[in-house]
Amino acid sequence: MMHETFVASDPKSAYEQAVEKYGGGVTLIAAKQIKHDDGKLLCEVTITVEEDLFIEKSLAGTPMPAKEEEEDALLLAELSELKKQLSVMKSEMFAEDEAGSIQKIKALFIKKGIAKRWLDDVFAALIGSNILDDERLLVSYILEEIDESLRVQEENMDDQKVIMLVGPTGVGKTTTIAKLAARYAYLMDKPYKVALLNLDSYKVGAYEQLAHYADIMQIEHLTVDNTDAFMDGLELLKAYDVILVDTAGMSPYDTQKLIKTVEFVQTDTPRNIEVNLVLSATVKYEDMDDIYNNFSFLNLNSLIITKFDETKYLGTLLNFMLLYKIPMSYFAIGQEVPDDLLVASKEYLLERFIGDLDEG
Ligand SMILES: Nc1nc2c(ncn2[C@@H]2O[C@H](COP(=O)(O)OP(=O)(O)OP(=O)(O)O)[C@@H](O)[C@H]2O)c(=O)[nH]1
Numbered sequence: 122m123m124h125e126t127f128v129a130s131d132p133k134s135a136y137e138q139a140v141e142k143y144g145g146g147v148t149l150i151a152a153k154q155i156k157h158d159d160g161k162l163l164c165e166v167t168i169t170v171e172e173d174l175f176i177e178k179s180l181a182g183t184p185m186p187a188k189e190e191e192e193d194a195l196l197l198a199e200l201s202e203l204k205k206q207l208s209v210m211k212s213e214m215f216a217e218d219e220a221g222s223i224q225k226i227k228a229l230f231i232k233k234g235i236a237k238r239w240l241d242d243v244f245a246a247l248i249g250s251n252i253l254d255d256e257r258l259l260v261s262y263i264l265e266e267i268d269e270s271l272r273v274q275e276e277n278m279d280d281q282k283v284i285m286l287v288g289p290t291g292v293g294k295t296t297t298i299a300k301l302a303a304r305y306a307y308l309m310d311k312p313y314k315v316a317l318l319n320l321d322s323y324k325v326g327a328y329e330q331l332a333h334y335a336d337i338m339q340i341e342h343l344t345v346d347n348t349d350a351f352m353d354g355l356e357l358l359k360a361y362d363v364i365l366v367d368t369a370g371m372s373p374y375d376t377q378k379l380i381k382t383v384e385f386v387q388t389d390t391p392r393n394i395e396v397n398l399v400l401s402a403t404v405k406y407e408d409m410d411d412i413y414n415n416f417s418f419l420n421l422n423s424l425i426i427t428k429f430d431e432t433k434y435l436g437t438l439l440n441f442m443l444l445y446k447i448p449m450s451y452f453a454i455g456q457e458v459p460d461d462l463l464v465a466s467k468e469y470l471l472e473r474f475i476g477d478l479d480e481g
């Protein structure tokens with residue numbers, strides 16, 4: 122995959138430039154605001170595109186001198202030969218060491234959802250160590266490595282906050298907003314002034330769902346459907362300690378909704394917007410990469426995991442965090458508002474994962 126950036130006055134136009142150049146074969150991975158020399162704010166969108174398509178579109182029409190072309194081909198062939206030799210060396214190294222119990226432990230973690238490539242790195246660091254001789258020691262070592270790699274975002278109420286929840290449809294964004302609102306307004310060491318802002322203009326009843334919770338808790342709530350109204354809303358609510366922003370659920374493949382949401386994320390607001398990706402603990406292994414690649418376009422700060430009560434298999438989720446290193450902020454463990462919410466902790470996740478490992 123190749124990366125390329127496009128710059129325009131807004132994220133949509135920058136993305137359209139990419140689509141115009143490559144057609145549909147691009148994946149959005151990041152967007153940020155940059156300041157031009159003349160002080161104007163511009164948006165820089167980064168996409169990935171297949172190497173072949175990149176070469177076809179970017180290098181076509183720029184004929185290389187024949188000699189340079191030949192040298193490039195030679196270099197590529199040498200590189201690919203080197204790569205082949207390296208991979209043979211690597212597998213030979215492991216073939217010698219990877220006897221019985223090592224294979225067994227590795228297979229167990231893979232079966233529980235941890236990626237082979239992550240485990241390979243951990244095992245590679247152990248070559249020659251006596252930890253490899255003792256199964257129990259090896260399992261503890263891997264769990265420690267997992268523990269060390271996981272990141273938690275500490276709850277910090279020192280500054281005023283705008284917290285936006287984004288994520289696939291039906292994962293529990295609105296329910297979690299209600300739980301967070303109750304927590305901040307009523308359940309912490311002191312009451313914080315909380316307001317809700319709804320950006321979901323797609324789903325019928327989205328406004329009513331949020332308004333229902335807001336009314337019960339007697340919390341201010343607004344609904345807006347464009348960036349100007351969003352800025353006005355934030356201005357109107359500027360005296361509040363926490364503004365929780367609910368968004369429309371979107372499939373990771375719904376580029377239009379993603380682009381619309383990125384426009385909100387990039388709104389020039391006085392307060393930094395913390396974007397939380399909401400993921401269900403039941404998320405499928407096969408969907409993980411697509412979810413990350415597409416949602417990371419929204420400059421994610423942290424991860425909220427919901428529906429812990431619906432599965433006992435947490436390996437896929439752990440794997441997601443090991444590979445992408447997003448800090449976790451909260452866990453939702455049931456449908457009850459406000460009770461079924463926990464501040465994220467490694468201990469909770471690892472205890473549940475170990476329970477699953479013990480079963481086989
Ligand atoms: N079992 C369980 N159900 C949950 C949890 N969190 C939310 N739900 C349920 O999941 C369903 C969808 O919740 P919503 O909060 O509407 O999800 P959403 O992400 O806002 O949905 P969209 O706005 O349509 O994308 C509801 O039935 C919730 O009660 C949880 O932690 N565990």
Ligand SMILES: [Mg+2]
Pocket residue numbers: 294295296321327367368370
């Ligand atoms: Mg919702």
